Amino acid sequence: MTTTTATPAPPFGRALCAMITPFTASGELDLDGAQRLADRLVTEGCDGLVLSGTTGESPTTTDAEKSALVRAVREAVGESVPIVAGVGTADTRHTVELALAAGKAGADGVLVVTPYYSRPPQDAVEEHFRTVADASGLPVMLYDIPGRTGTRIEPETMLRLAAHPGIAAVKDCSYDFLGTQKVLARTELAYYAGCEEHILPLYAVGGTGYVSTVANLVPRRLRSILDAFDAGDTARAARLQQQATELVESTMSAGLPGTVTVKALLNTLSQPAGPVRPPLLPATHETTAELRAAYKRLRAG
Template sequence: MTTTATPAPPFGRALCAMITPFTDSGALDLDGAQRLADRLVTEGCDGLVLSGTTGESPTTTDSEKSALVRAVREAVGERASIVAGVGTADTRHTVELALAAEKAGADGVLVVTPYYSRPPQDAVEEHFRTVADASGLPVVLYDIPGRTGTRIEPDTMLRLAAHPRIVAVKDCSYDFLGTQKVLSRTELAYYAGCEEHILALYAMGGTGYVSTVANLVPRQLRSILDAFDAGDTARAARLQQQATELIESTMSAGLPGTVTVKALLNDLDLPAGPVRAPLRPADRKTTDGLRAAYERLRAA
């Protein structure tokens, strides 16, 4: 099917891939999560993605994931969508997490390509269909081959788009041609998963973004979309460019975004806490560089 209409945003446009706050002892900090979630929504986030890569999903338990959804739902009410990360390397476990997320009050689930085992495309497709069939929640496909080792190929996306509950993609494929192919032939809502692509993907017909950096500057990133929607494309481009230094410092400095974001949030006295092993905290020099880039963006 060929379509020229921009898909409606199933979870809003400006989504934050929220960190999972921990206490100093490493326990789940639900109070901190509620305070951070409230701040993010107040500052312009339409939705929050919990227990994704940024949320340290590999090192949180199933019960912690459900507790986090319930706590954040209590904090934000209906002011924002909640998408729960449920993807694992095991189809059966992913289904269990999807059902638990539905019970806990999530609005949708984020399902990453099964990692490590490197399944072929027919197995990837069957994995996503099985998860989508298992619950009543809409599904966001998470295409991030740099972490999983396996791409959701465009032709696989085209077939999956026919499933009534597969509604969106978080795109970290770094394949704009493949993305354009799927956008032009489906009604899947495409969210930029890489902050440097926010404006480019939005201008091409994407829906918005799921951003790690939005933990730090939710209002500034949302302003890129707002400027474009207002017809001020020059301002949108300028705002995207102004965010480049912080995006690079956060996402391309040799450390995972979880580490850099938590370092800066802690420095700003906002809820974050430590990362869980095997991740290690950022050093003081890195944190100071992040803080400087953050202050320059805030002053722009």
């Protein structure tokens, strides 16, 4: 087995937020709110932003809304902040169309999820990603989240895809730490933790950083984990990771999608968020109160 000792430069930065998509009270796209939120996230430590991912409610936003969101956020944060646009669908042709549109709107890269519902075999999964990478002209971040799509990007498939010059990164929600380390050891793919509990563990074994839903709430807190590790203070990095556990669990493991919990909490903080779109339903008052309490405890710690 060959290994690589090179640490690839972060293609989109280290600390990325999987940004929510703000809506107005009537459920329309809130571009002004998106610009204000994006500006706050960057000011408070996010290197880059991922738009129209799972957290951004991509299944219920239109193609035109996705492009408008990229243009608005680009205007807000300037040219120096990487923007990765979620373009993954269950249809390869549609995914290519969205990737091309994202590039025209000003995105720096595209996030492409494994095709869902049809559950393609690995050779078809590989061909899907290659087709999008060939067509888009933008660096591709593969999104491995079998809990939602029903299909893994198996490590052997990932190893083959790593040879494609247009495939630069992975958002890892596989919950297969061994498989992830296998790919890290043999490729220069930039691996981003897609699950907040893996921010420090993945970074410590050669990961690039994270793409975080919880970063909508506490961007500076999560970035401090990486900063402490980079400074050589691994004990502090571990402590900061542990301190975030309660809010991470309340937000991501409470039986509700992270979009629902994050928007509920942001609304109580008078931050741009608004409602979720159906079929999602808003969090209850009880859940929102619990989230607010966990948030306050973390901020006070």
